[in-house]
Amino acid sequence: xxxxxxxxxxxxxxxxxxxxxxxxxxxxxxxxxxxxxxxxxxxxxxxxxxxxxxxxxxxxxxxxxxxxxxxxxxxxxxxxxxxxxxxxxxxxxxxxxxxxxxxxxxxxxxxxxxxxxxxxxxxxxxxxxxxxxxxxxxxxxxxxxxxxxxxxxxxxxxxxxxxxxxxxxxxxxxxxxxxxxxxxxxxxxxxxxxxxxxxxxxxxxxxxxxxxxxxxxxxxxxxxxxxxxxxxxxxxxxxxxxxxxxxxxxxxxxxxxxxxxxxxxxxxxxxxxxxxxxxxxxxxxxxxxxxxxxxxxxxxxxxxxxxxxxxxxxxxxxxxxxxxxxxxxxxxxxxxxxxxxxxxxxxxxxxxxxxxxxxxxxxxxxxxxxxxxxxxxxxxxxxxxxxxxx
Numbered sequence: 548x549x550x551x552x553x554x555x556x557x558x559x560x561x562x563x564x565x566x567x568x569x570x571x572x573x574x575x576x577x578x579x580x581x582x583x584x585x586x587x588x589x590x591x592x593x594x595x596x597x598x599x600x601x602x603x604x605x606x607x608x609x610x611x612x613x614x615x616x617x618x619x620x621x622x623x624x625x626x627x628x629x630x631x632x633x634x635x636x637x638x639x640x641x642x643x644x645x646x647x648x649x650x651x652x653x654x655x656x657x658x659x660x661x662x663x664x665x666x667x668x669x670x671x672x673x674x675x676x677x678x679x680x681x682x683x684x685x686x687x688x689x690x691x692x693x694x695x696x697x698x699x700x701x702x703x704x705x706x707x708x709x710x711x712x713x714x715x716x717x718x719x720x721x722x723x724x725x726x727x728x729x730x731x732x733x734x735x736x737x738x739x740x741x742x743x744x745x746x747x748x749x750x751x752x753x754x755x756x757x758x759x760x761x762x763x764x765x766x767x768x769x770x771x772x773x774x775x776x777x778x779x780x781x782x783x784x785x786x787x788x789x790x791x792x793x794x795x796x797x798x799x800x801x802x803x804x805x806x807x808x809x810x811x812x813x814x815x816x817x818x819x820x821x822x823x824x825x826x827x828x829x830x831x832x833x834x835x836x837x838x839x840x841x842x843x844x845x846x847x848x849x850x851x852x853x854x855x856x857x858x859x860x861x862x863x864x865x866x867x868x869x870x871x872x873x874x875x876x877x878x879x880x881x882x883x884x885x886x887x888x889x890x891x892x893x894x895x896x897x898x899x900x901x902x903x904x905x906x907x908x909x910x911x912x913x914x915x916x917x918x919x920x921x922x923x924x925x926x927x928x929x930x931x932x933x934x935x936x937x
Contacts, residue, residue, distance in 0.1 A: 551583045551630045552581050552582065552632065553633075554634065554733075555585065555634045556636065557586050557587070557636050558587045558589060558620040558621055559587070559595055560588070560591055561591045561593045561595065563595040564933060566595065567602065568926070568933050569642075570584070570602075570603050571900075571926070572644075573636070576644055576648075584605065585628060586599065586607070586608050588610050589616075589620050590614050596608050596610055617751060618742035618745075619742075619744045621741075622744065625736065630733060632651055632730055632732060633730075634647070634730045635730075637728070639777075640728060640775045643904075643905050643906035644906055646772075646906075647730070649771065650663050651730075653769070654730070654732060657767075659764060661735040661739070661764025662724055662732070662764070662767075663724070663729075663766070664724030665678065665772070665773045666678055666770045666772050667727060667728065667773055668773070669776065669935065670774070670776050670921060670935020670936070671921060672918055674715050674913075676709035676711065677725045678724075678725060678768060679710050679715070679721045679723075680721065680722060681722045682753070683753065683799065685804060690707075692814060696711075716770045718770060719767070720765055720767055722756060722757070723752070724752060724766050725752055726755075729752060739758045739759055750798060754798075772912075774905075776933075841867065843869055843892060843893045844864070844870040844896075845870075845872075845893045845895070845896045846860060846871070846873065846897045846899065847873045847902070847903050847911070848872065849902045850876055853872045853874075853899070856899060860899075863923075881907075881910055881911060884911060889917065894919075896911070896915075896920055897924075897925055899925050900926050900927065921935055
């Protein structure tokens with residue numbers, strides 16, 4: 548029925564270098580497979596398509612004349628993709644070399660599985676709570692918006708939105724998966740229907756997760772690691788961002804909880820105003836520490852590669868105190884989480900790809916106790932450094 552094993556759909560808006568890295572990871576994860584890959588460009592102004600098309604001739608590019616939003620752009624590719632499984636993937640993500648294979652095998656063995664999500668880590672190695680969530684019912688949303696979930700993080704009654712009491716290192720059946728990575732059974736997508744285009748951005752993944760379960764499928768969270776430079780492909784914290792985010796919640800309520808109490812709408816509006824005010828204060832008084840701080844670099848690579856590219860790597864940082872090598876010729880990458888490295892108080896870890904595989908990077912990011920480190924990926928092929936936002 549389907550022509551390929553997996554279809555991969557990425558929506559881009561002005562983040563061409565992140566898309567490039569994302570596509571490199573997709574190519575590594577699908578090597579030897581029959582795949583069809585789509586990049587839907589939402590009228591980028593940074594020359595994304597002109598830059599990416601020569602680098603990835605096997606990718607199908609769909610160029611929009613305007614920014615039609617996340618849901619509509621994904622649907623453009625969903626309607627023509629050919630895979631038995633369909634991966635909705637954010638452009639500012641990196642996936643592991645073996646992750647798709649293991650997930651597709653899981654789907655093969657669990658026909659009731661409609662969609663799967665992964666353990667997402669940000670650019671500091673911090674677990675992203677939106678990797679697994681419950682449905683934002685009126686009570687769940689109230690607890691999240693007004694801080695009860697933070698006050699009682701271990702309580703299923705007050706903190707069920709992000710499910711913090713479920714281990715991120717174990718497999719779980721959950722309600723909601725993130726649209727940053729959602730591997731879906733194509734049959735389930737056809738049965739359930741595509742993304743609801745009333746959601747311009749945010750909320751469409753919650754709605755689709757809800758409809759998968761309503762259709763009789765199950766959503767699974769799997770502890771396979773991936774990297775999500777959260778926010779690189781979206782807007783920074785602002786009133787506009789908050790209005791869209793919570794506006795999407797309102798669309799979800801009106802659609803699935805038509806009998807929700809009126810106080811909920813008022814609560815959301817109050818939350819928007821308070822959070823927008825805090826965002827405005829943050830923007831008015833930005834911290835200058837990050838711009839002036841000195842960097843202590845640990846470069847994870849083979850020795851000959853390190854010597855060849857050391858100057859290129861150091862040039863990406865304004866002020867560097869020292870640069871050390873973690874030699875992959877001698878030590879496994881996981882051993883870099885040793886006490887010796889922690890005592891040196893590194894501020895940044897730079898992985899040289901492909902000396903270090905993506906999955907090796909994610910492992911170190913996950914097990915490293917210091918969650919203030921910034922992780923960078925330097926690509927030998929183009930001498931480009933991809934870094935988390937500051």
